[in-house]
Amino acid sequence: MADDESKEEVSWPMPKFRFEVDLGTELKGVPFQEVSGMDVENQNIEYRKSNSKLFSTLKMPRIAKYGNVTLKRGVFVNDNTFWNWYSEIKMNTITRRTVLIKLLDEAGKVTMQWQLDNAFPTKITSTALKSDGNKVAIDTLEIAHEQLTITNG
Numbered sequence: 001m002a003d004d005e006s007k008e009e010v011s012w013p014m015p016k017f018r019f020e021v022d023l024g025t026e027l028k029g030v031p032f033q034e035v036s037g038m039d040v041e042n043q044n045i046e047y048r049k050s051n052s053k054l055f056s057t058l059k060m061p062r063i064a065k066y067g068n069v070t071l072k073r074g075v076f077v078n079d080n081t082f083w084n085w086y087s088e089i090k091m092n093t094i095t096r097r098t099v100l101i102k103l104l105d106e107a108g109k110v111t112m113q114w115q116l117d118n119a120f121p122t123k124i125t126s127t128a129l130k131s132d133g134n135k136v137a138i139d140t141l142e143i144a145h146e147q148l149t150i151t152n153g
Contacts, residue, residue, distance in 0.1 A: 014103055014112070018105070019035065019102060019103050020104060021035060021099070021100070021102075022100040022102070023081075023097060024097045024098075024099075031073060031074070032071055032072065032073045033072045033073055033074060033138060034070075034072040035070070035071055035072075035101055036069070037067050037142075038067075038101070038114050039066070040065070041065050042064055043061075043062045043065060044060065044061065044062060045062050046059055046060075066146065066147065066148055068143060068145075069099075069119075070141070071140070071143065072138050072139070072141075073138065073139060073141075074138060074139075075126075075127055075137035075138065082121070082139055083124065085121055086121045089120070089121070094121075095120070096120050098115060098116070098119070099115070099116040099119045099143065099145065100113055100115055101113065101116070109153060110153040111152065112150065112152055113150070113151050113152075113153065114148060114149070114150055115150075116145035116148060117147040117148075118146040119143045119144065119145040120143060120145075121141055121143050122142050122143060122144045123140075123141075124139065124140065124141055125142075
C-alpha cells in the first residue's frame with residue numbers, strides 16, 4: 001500500500017520566472033524582465049435601509065477597478081516599439097490592444113494566461129544612465145486596461 005501512495009502526483013506551485021508577453025503584432029516575442037500590477041479590486045457601497053433593525057450598514061460590491069500593469073524590459077539597439085506605441089496617443093486616438101501575459105511550464109507550454117483588454121500605454125520611464133554603473137539599461141512601460149481575464153492552459 002505504501003507503493004500506491006507514493007505514486008500519487010504531487011502538485012507544486014508554478015515558478016514565476018518563465019513567462020512571455022504578447023503586446024500585438026510588432027511587439028510579439030519581445031523579451032521582458034518583469035511584469036507587475038495585475039490586480040483587480042471591488043470597492044464597497046455602504047448603505048443602511050431605513051427600516052433595518054440592525055444598527056449598521058449593508059455592504060454591496062461596486063464596479064471593478066483594475067490597476068495599471070507595469071512591464072520592464074532591456075533596451076535594445078534600434079528598438080523603439082514602446083515609444084512608437086506611446087506616440088500614437090494623439091487627440092484620444094490611441095491604438096488599444098489585447099495584451100496576453102503567459103506563464104509557461106518547463107516545456108514552454110502555457111499553464112496560465114492573463115488577458116488585458118483594450119490596453120494602452122500611459123507612461124514610459126527610460127533607463128537611468130550612470131557612468132560608474134554596470135547594470136543593463138531597462139525601459140519601463142505602464143499600461144492601463146479595462147478588463148483582466150485569467151485562463152488556465
